[in-house]
Amino acid sequence: MATARQIIALLSSHNQGDEEQFLSIALQVAAAEARRGRLEVANELKMLVDTARKVRTPLKGVTSRVSGQVAIPISKPRGDLENLLSVTYPKTQIQDLILNEPKRDRLNRLIHQQRQRDKLRSHGLFPSSRLLLVGPPGSGKTLTASVLAGELQLPLFTIRLEAVITRFMGETASKLRLIFDQIASVRAIYLFDEFDAIGGRRNADNDVGEMRRVLNSFLQFLEESNSTDSLVVATTNHPELLDRALFRRFDDILEYSxxxxxxxxxxxxxxxxxxxxxxxxxxxxxEAGSGLSQAELSRAASEVVKEMILGSVKQASVETIVSALKERHALRNAMSGLTPA
Known part of the structure; x- marks a missing residue:
């Protein structure tokens, strides 16, 4: 059953005319019921929310980014969540991401499952919703999260790990609980960037009991029912640091290079x-671009275009492109040589 706080929040959002917040809280109640094993009640609540979203009148002047049709905006994080999440609305499409065909097929399959999630649920199945991206910096991991948001027309919530992780016992797990309640109530893409800050091995020599508890909490939350079919995307540059138990919790793992x-x-x-x-x-x-990431190659190309525009040049020479790529190598080497003050 709904808690007193949830009932207060429902009435408050109703009084303020915030229908989206009202429905989001109703989904939180559904998620709580699912965790208690009351799946029939949870499914009934979710169906009522879905029906309400289909029949209600959209807000005047709010249009879809893709179709131009009127669409319902999703509430921004409020209260404690405001400091834990940042939200964007990407328009990035899968053709904007350079991938080999096998990886592109796997991403397309995940997107297709999400678009057909109701059909899968009618057969007692669930779409893939937990994705781990592994690879060096600038290889396209964060861009992939933007692509998923753009393709599915969902907001992208990025978790601010520096605000989540604290030195006070129990506080980090409590903040993770808030985030996963949001995941269960508002359908979106949720990005845990540089995830090894949370997912480090529990038997690491420099580990402390609090971080082990945080990781255990994350594993538990990740296993919970995902009533909104939100997508949880985690990225890491250092897969060797991750706890082995994490890999089993993700529906798919994409390795970038x-x-x-x-x-x-x-x-x-x-x-x-x-x-x-x-x-x-x-x-x-x-040859000059070998060893550079997608991000570095993109920046080099952008610099070439800027020079051509400002110099009123119509064609780029091989020498100009090679020079820009060498500059990126030099910048990387300079940055790698820096040591913390």
Whole structure:
């Protein structure tokens, strides 16, 4: 049953005319009922909320980013959650992400399952909703979360781990509880970036009891019923630091790497296709771009385009592109040589 606080929140949102908040709290009640094993009540509540969202009148002047049709906005985080989550509404599509075909197929499969989640649920099945992304910085992990949000037309909530993790016993787990209540009540993409801050191995030599409890809490919360079909996306540059139990909790794990020759060409072509002569040799360009991430290649290409625009140049020479790529290598080497003050 709903707690007194939930009833107060329901009445408060009703008095304020905040229908989305009202329905979100109703979903929180449904999630709580599901955790108690009362699945029939939880499913009935969820069906009522879904029906209410389909029949209610949209807010005047609020339009969908993709279709141009009127759409219902999702409430921003409030109260304690306001400091724990930041929200964006990406328009990124899957064609904006450079991936090999196997990874692209796996992402497309996840997106398709989410779009057909009602059909899956009618057969007692659930769409994939927990994704772990592994790879070096700048390889496209965070961009993948934006792609999922853009393709599914959902908000992207990024968890501010620096605000979640504290030195006070029990406080971090309590904040995680708030976040997972939000996941259960508001359908969205939830990004845990640099996830190894939470998911480190429980038997690490420098570990403390509090962080073990935090990880255990996260594992427990991740296993709970996901009544809204929200997507939880975690990223890490250091998979070797993660606790082994975490890998079993995710529906899929995608490993990213630095672009190969085809990847380098694809990234640069995206930005420079209108400026590169058709018969240009890619050998020197690919050699200069080897070892750079997608993000670094994109920045190098962007600098080339800026120089061409400001210099009123119509075509980019191989030398200009190679020079920009070498600058990125030099910047990376300089940054890697820095030591904390």
């Amino acid at each position: 630095l672009p190969d020759a085809d990847g380098i060409k694809a990234v640069l072509n995206r930005y420079l296709h209108a400026y590169i002569p058709k018969r240009s040799s890619w050998v020197k360009v690919i």
